[in-house]
Amino acid sequence: MQAASASALSALADPPARMVDGAAMDYLLIEAVNALRVSSAVASARAKKIEHDMVEAGLVPPPPPPPPAKQQNPRDSASSTSGKIPGPADEDEGVRSRLEAIGMHVGGNFAERLCRDRPLFSDSLDVIKFVCKDLWVSCWDKQVDNLRTNHRGVYVLQDNAFKPISRISSWEGRQEALKRAKLYVALPAGIIRGALSRIGFQGTVVPEITTLPQCTFQIKLPKNT
Amino acid sequence: MATTSKQYKAIGEDLWKSRTDKINSELFALTYGALVVQLIQDYEDYAEVNKQLEKMGFNIGTRLIEDFLARSSLGRCSDFREVGEVVAKVGFKSFLNITPTVTHSSAPPPSSRSTGAAQQSGVPGSSFILTLDENPLAEFVELPDEALEGGLWFSNVLCGVLRGALEMVQMQVQVEFLSDVLRGDESTEIRVTLLKYLEEEVPVGDD
Numbered sequence: 411m412q413a414a415s416a417s418a419l420s421a422l423a424d425p426p427a428r429m430v431d432g433a434a435m436d437y438l439l440i441e442a443v444n445a446l447r448v449s450s451a452v453a454s455a456r457a458k459k460i461e462h463d464m465v466e467a468g469l470v471p472p473p474p475p476p477p478p479a480k481q482q483n484p485r486d487s488a489s490s491t492s493g494k495i496p497g498p499a500d501e502d503e504g505v506r507s508r509l510e511a512i513g514m515h516v517g518g519n520f521a522e523r524l525c526r527d528r529p530l531f532s533d534s535l536d537v538i539k540f541v542c543k544d545l546w547v548s549c550w551d552k553q554v555d556n557l558r559t560n561h562r563g564v565y566v567l568q569d570n571a572f573k574p575i576s577r578i579s580s581w582e583g584r585q586e587a588l589k590r591a592k593l594y595v596a597l598p599a600g601i602i603r604g605a606l607s608r609i610g611f612q613g614t615v616v617p618e619i620t621t622l623p624q625c626t627f628q629i630k631l632p633k634n635t
Numbered sequence: 636m637a638t639t640s641k642q643y644k645a646i647g648e649d650l651w652k653s654r655t656d657k658i659n660s661e662l663f664a665l666t667y668g669a670l671v672v673q674l675i676q677d678y679e680d681y682a683e684v685n686k687q688l689e690k691m692g693f694n695i696g697t698r699l700i701e702d703f704l705a706r707s708s709l710g711r712c713s714d715f716r717e718v719g720e721v722v723a724k725v726g727f728k729s730f731l732n733i734t735p736t737v738t739h740s741s742a743p744p745p746s747s748r749s750t751g752a753a754q755q756s757g758v759p760g761s762s763f764i765l766t767l768d769e770n771p772l773a774e775f776v777e778l779p780d781e782a783l784e785g786g787l788w789f790s791n792v793l794c795g796v797l798r799g800a801l802e803m804v805q806m807q808v809q810v811e812f813l814s815d816v817l818r819g820d821e822s823t824e825i826r827v828t829l830l831k832y833l834e835e836e837v838p839v840g841d842d
Contacts, residue, residue: 430663432656433702434730438663438792442670445691449677456679493793512669519665519775525794584701601640 442512443505443594450504450622456556489633506596512605513600517545521605525547534631537609538565545605549598550574552582564611565629575597584622602627636674643720650707654729664774671789681785688788692795693802699730700800706842711804715829716804719763722797727765734824735765762828764813766778770823780816788821797827805833 464470524544530625542554546569556568574596580587595617603615606629613631674684707725712718716739723737741761772790788794794810801808807830814820 428732428771429657430660430732431651431654431730432658433654433748434699435658435663435666437698438667438670440693441664442693444694445670446673446689451676509671512666512673515672516662520662523661526742549662582772594735614808619652 436437439574439594439597443509446505447501448507450508451501454504499531502593506593509596510591510600510603513597513602514598514604516597517601517604517606518608519604520548520601520610521545525609534563534611535559537606537611538629540609541602541605542567545602549601562630565631566631568624568626569626570624572598573626575619576623578622585614588619588622591622592617595619595625599627602629606631640720640724642726644734645726646707646709647734650725650729651732653706657712660771661774662704664776665770667772667774667792675782676834677788681782681787683732685786685788685791688791688797688799692792692797693799694795695792696799697803698795698799699796700803703729704804715758715761715806716763718801719765719827722759723765726800728742731771732832733769733771734766735767738764738766753785759829759831762826765825765827767825770816773817773823774813776817784816789817790815797825800828802833807833809833 442500448533461470465472525540528540531540538559540558542557546552550569550573552569552571552573554567555570556566558566558568574597575591578587578591578594580590599615599617603613606613608613611631613629616628616630618626618628645792671684672689674687675681678684678687703726706729709721709725712721718738719737722737727800728734739761740763741758772793776789778787778789791812791826794812797810798808809828809830811822811826815823816824
């Protein structure tokens with residue numbers, strides 16, 4: 411009986427990764443942000459309507475009266491928790507949280523796939539190194555450029571040419587491009603956070619961009635790890 | 636010079652191989668899946684989600700076609716049949732690395748209507764059906780009963796992409812899913828029907 415060649419068998423057991431064109435993913439993400447902006451507006455409008463209906467029916471007390479119409483006062487705009495005026499900041503917040511949620515789903519599941527043949531992680535630094543090398547390479551084709559830590563649960567990962575934002579430009583100028591990049595980077599932040607969470611480390615990930623295309627992620631892991 | 640089916644396949648392969656920027660299809664599938672879930676949560680209406688996916692696809696398609704034409708430098712298709720071949724063998728291959736099979740069908744018996752730009756076998760009404768034996772968007776996906784009853788077409792974005800891309804090359808088409816393995820059908824089929832050819836219009840204000 412002829413044994414199948416070793417390479418054929420290993421290809422069956424561990425099939426080479428299927429690939430899709432990178433451009434397709436880029437276009438999907440661009441349009442996803444637009445679609446999410448619309449859908450989050452729809453969702454929050456519906457929530458407001460329900461709240462309004464409940465107030466009308468007397469089921470909940472009415473919200474405190476909105477702040478005065480002249481919103482020019484910078485003090486007010488920073489803390490308008492009761493203001494029902496949907497500003498652009500609210501919209502963006504909806505999109506950002508949705509992007510992060512999508513990222514978490516992707517990161518968690520993808521990390522599971524990546525960790526399949528790995529031995530257990532020894533400590534949190536090991537996990538962070540996994541993120542910096544394996545996760546970064548699988549998602550964005552390179553490793554993190556710089557890793558800093560204060561050895562007390564805070565890690566700062568720096569990528570000097572972060573792929574998702576490397577091609578962002580805006581005809582309205584640098585500042586506008588920076589603003590958009592800050593929104594788009596919510597998805598990768600979610601991916602990192604989701605991966606960490608699936609591995610067992612519930613932390614926070616805060617992305618920061620000062621100049622395109624450089625991006626840093628500040629990861630805070632809980633103290634008892 | 637008619638390009639044969641085999642030649643298109645080769646062109647598709649070449650385009651795919653020459654792409655330097657490839658990503659893992661699982662990432663793609665996971666991202667798309669999470670996006671659909673989010674849209675379902677936001678709209679709470681499967682018909683609306685279908686519509687939004689199609690709209691999203693339309694916008695993607697209008698950009699995708701530019702990319703495609705730039706890379707492939709294929710000329711204008713001589714008839715709708717050729718459009719089907721190019722879409723299946725070159726288009727899908729170069730972006731999603733899959734080659735759906737294409738089944739052509741010509742127009743139903745001609746009605747008295749005729750458009751200004753009727754071409755040989757590009758008579759409005761002709762259509763082709765793409766049968767996808769693998770769908771990179773639907774990896775890891777299982778639809779819950781609600782979605783099945785609600786009539787969700789999970790990969791509806793593909794319909795929008797086709798419609799958007801073809802509209803940019805002056806064809807108005809209707810694209811719809813006929814069946815989907817996610818819904819329990821035997822195969823995943825998309826039908827593209829030519830509605831009419833669009834006249835080249837100079838945008839208002841241009842000289």
